[in-house]
Amino acid sequence: MAGVFDRLGEAAVAKALQELQTPCYVLDEKVLKENGQVLSDVQEHTGCRILLAQKAFSNYDLYPALAPYLAGTEASGVFEARLGREEMPDKEVHVFCTAYRAKDMEAIFNYADHVVFNSISQLAVFGPAAKSAGMSIGLRINPECSTQEESHSIYDPCATGSRLGVTRAQWDKLMTEGVYSLLDGLHFHTLCEQDAYDLETTLNAVVEKFGQFLPDMKWLNMGGGHHITRNGYDVARLEKIVKETADKYDLQVYLEPGEACALNAGYLITTVLDVTENNGIKNVIIDASAACHMPDVIEMPYRPPLYGAGEAGEKAFPVRIGGPTCLAGDVVGNYSFDKMPQIGDRLIFGDMAIYTTCKNNTFNGTPLPDIHVLHPDSTTTLVARFGYQDFKYRLGSS
C-alpha cells in the first residue's frame, strides 16, 4: 500500500508533473491499480463483491484501469448509474438513492441491475415495477449504531433523527408481507474512513435488529466507508467478518467503498500567486481553492497532505495556505516549511482523487483545474481542460 507521495520521489514523475499547467489534478493510475489489487484480494479471499462508489471517484478515463479488480459500480442516482453502465460495461450497476423521482425510474431500470430503496414507502411505490424490470431489490436499513466521532456527525447516517435507512421501529410499523416479498437484499452504510472493528460493531447491531430477516435474503450490502487500502487497515479482520457473515446466512456480501478505491491516487498541483502577512500570519495564496477544488477540506473538515510541508508548528516557516476566492474561510490549512514559499513555487497536495473532481464548482467564477492521468510509465495524458464556457453554461441561456 502506497504512501501519499511515494511516486513523487521518482525523478521521471517529478519532471512530468513540473511541466503541467496549474492548477491541475493528476490521477495516478499506478496507485489506483495497487488499490484495486488490495480489493481484488479481499474478494478472492472471501467471495464478496466490491463495487466502486462513484460519488467519491468518477473519473471514467480510469475505469478501465480499475475494472479488472472490481465487480462493478455503485451509483447515487440515474446519472451515475448511466455512467457506470457506459464506462464500466459488462459489470454490475447498483443504485442507492435517498429518494427516487418517478420520472427517472425507467432509465434507472435500463442502466442498473440492483436497486436499493431508502424507505418502505418508496419500496412499496417503485418496487413492483423494479421487480418486473428484472431488478434485484434491496432496502437500506439503519442499525442506529453510531461508530463515528461526534465531530463527523455530517457523515453519520446513524445520528438521531437521520433520514437514511429504515430503523427497526419504522420496519415494524410499516412493513407488509407483500412489500417484504419484493426484497432480495438488505443494505447498510454507516461508516466513513473506518476500520474493520467499527464494521464488526455495526454488524452486531445489524444482526441484533434485523438478523431474523437475513436468512431470507440473497445479498447483504455493507456499504462504503471501509478504509481498506489505508496503511494499517486490518484486512484480515475484514475478511473474517465478511466470510463469517456470508457463510452464516448463506448470502452474497457486497462492499461499495469509494475512498478505498482511489485513496492517495491523485494530486492537486498548484502555484503560489501571492504571499501576504497579517498580525504575524503569513498567508500563502495559491491558484486553487479549498472551497472550489477540495470542498471536503471545508465540509468535513480536514487538512490535506502537502508535499514537503510539516505540521503547523513543526518547521521554521509557518504559513496559512488559502485560495483565490473572496470567501474568508477559503483556507486549506496551516502548514510549515523549511524555507518560505515564494511566488511562482509549486505546492502539491496529496490524496486528491476522491471527493474532488466529482464535487468541484466554479464559485467566484473560479476556473476548474485541468485533469491529467499519470501513467505507470511516468507519462501523463490530459483528459479534461475547462474554460469560460464551463462556468457560463450552467447559469443561463448562453
Ligand SMILES: *Cc1c(COP(=O)(O)O)cnc(C)c1O
Ligand atoms: C458515500 C457512500 C459510499 C462510499 O463511501 P466511502 O466513504 O467513499 O467509501 C458507499 N455507499 C453509499 C450508500 C454511500 O452513501
